Amino acid sequence: MVDLYEPVEPYDFGALEVGDGQSLYWETVGTPQGLPAVWLHGGPGAGSTPDARRHFDPSAYRAVLFDQRGCGRSRPLVSEHDANLSVNTTDHLVADIERLRMHLRIDRWGVVGVSWGVTLGLVYAQRHPDRVLAMVLGAVTRRHAPRVRVGHSRHGTNLSPGMGAFHRTGASCRARG
Numbered sequence: 629m630v631d632l633y634e635p636v637e638p639y640d641f642g643a644l645e646v647g648d649g650q651s652l653y654w655e656t657v658g659t660p661q662g663l664p665a666v667w668l669h670g671g672p673g674a675g676s677t678p679d680a681r682r683h684f685d686p687s688a689y690r691a692v693l694f695d696q697r698g699c700g701r702s703r704p705l706v707s708e709h710d711a712n713l714s715v716n717t718t719d720h721l722v723a724d725i726e727r728l729r730m731h732l733r734i735d736r737w738g739v740v741g742v743s744w745g746v747t748l749g750l751v752y753a754q755r756h757p758d759r760v761l762a763m764v765l766g767a768v769t770r771r772h773a774p775r776v777r778v779g780h781s782r783h784g785t786n787l788s789p790g791m792g793a794f795h796r797t798g799a800s801c802r803a804r805g
Contacts, residue, residue, distance in 0.1 A: 658685070674699060
């Protein structure tokens with residue numbers, strides 16, 4: 629079992645209009661002066677949960693959690709009968725992450741992803757490497773084994789130096805087992 633921090637409530641939250649009739653729910657927990665980190669939840673259709681907040685040391689992090697397009701408290705939900713899935717693509721989601729970062733006036737942040745959030749985080753990091761301090765990836769999924777092997781042999785070492793810098797701050801972000 630993974631040890632989690634005590635339950636915390638957001639100190640700030642809101643809805644961010646990102647275009648295409650989409651509104652993203654977001655919240656921040658921890659300390660406003662803490663190391664910024666964004667939590668990318670899994671899918672499909674999942675959202676951020678109160679337990680996700682507990683992976684971050686609230687005395688050390690400014691953790692940003694949000695519900696991706698069509699999920700959780702974001703609107704509209706993909707389950708609605710008239711949902712337009714053509715505006716719910718990886719490109720849209722990556723742009724949403726960047727809009728949220730700018731909205732919250734965060735220069736760079738750690739990217740923490742689980743399951744589908746791992747894939748989304750990797751695409752975000754490829755497109756915005758200057759905005760990523762480090763990455764913490766949990767519940768990595770794979771669709772095609774040869775692609776995974778190429779990814780690890782070619783790019784895996786690029787993540788390690790940032791991870792060390794992220795943890796050298798003395799802050800602790802607990803990952804799922």
